[in-house]
Amino acid sequence: MAKKKADSLVIGGQVISPGERANIEIPVAPTYTHDTLAISVQVVRGKLPGPRLFVCAAIHGDEINGVEIIRRLLKNPLVEKLKGTLIAIPIVNIYGFIHHTRYLPDGRDLNRTFPGSPRGSLTGRIADTFMREIVANATHGIDLHTGARHRSNFPQIRADLDDPETLAITEAFGAPLAINAKIRDGSLRQCASELGVPVILYESCEALRFDEIYIRAGEQGIINVMRHLGMLRKRRGQSKPPVISQGSSWLRAPESGVLRVLVPLGAEISKGQVIGFIADPLGTREVDVVAQHAGIVIGRTNLPLVYEGDALFHVASISPKAEWEVSEFHEALEPSEEEIDPADLSSAPIAG
């Protein structure tokens, strides 16, 4: 396979030669109405050989922040100058994307179905197609995700940080936080790594929403990785390495009611800190939501109506020695008044 990777590149039956930029449609099962569907791929192949990086989004069909990250990446003039190959797949789960849902029409989660099978269910077939057409042609990968519906994630990398190459890409990306995530069975990360293709996962924002700063962080992170891999010219000054977390847990609602949140995403919290409260609608009773351990708020619910036991805050543990500082990260990416399109303004909260 190594030799094949060095020479020819064929995706969706189309040959992409050095110096070529091609849009490719990989057909998948049509809709009931027999309308054809295809996964759109853009391949940018530099004149000079180098790594082959795939970047994909919307494996969960409602996680659209990454779709915008890839759209901007492909418009970035830097991409014209790359060594090696960028394989961009903005929408992997097109069925879910059309219907604003995480899943496929057969009810399965694509990111638990890899490597799939050519004779399996619809989801299994898409996983199989993705492995054969994309992963088998790549040397590295970045998979873009968001939180679920009504849940925002602070920008973070999830990856197998015990693997030195994966750790190096994670450090290059420049997200503030990385979680050493055990590989989930049936995930793209797991199956790609079994083929020797290290993959990192960038989590940010909420399903069905855009977040301007997190989109910028994602695009910049991919460019940072391309510089690290030698696909783009290196710049002086490296990305700030992320604070690494070895684990995380959800803090659940102590009772049902209306939630008020007292800390932003990205906040460092201490054990015993009151980070929210839950009230009944008449305001006669208020119950504190108390942090069970110290850490960083990397995810939270945006829906203030909660049942007892609902997951409220996702808290990542970090070493007490780690220095947590995110204001620089936000300031560097903050759009100016002229730059921002009001339509891009997000509803997602930003850590102060």
Ligand SMILES: [Zn+2]
């Ligand atoms: Zn996801």
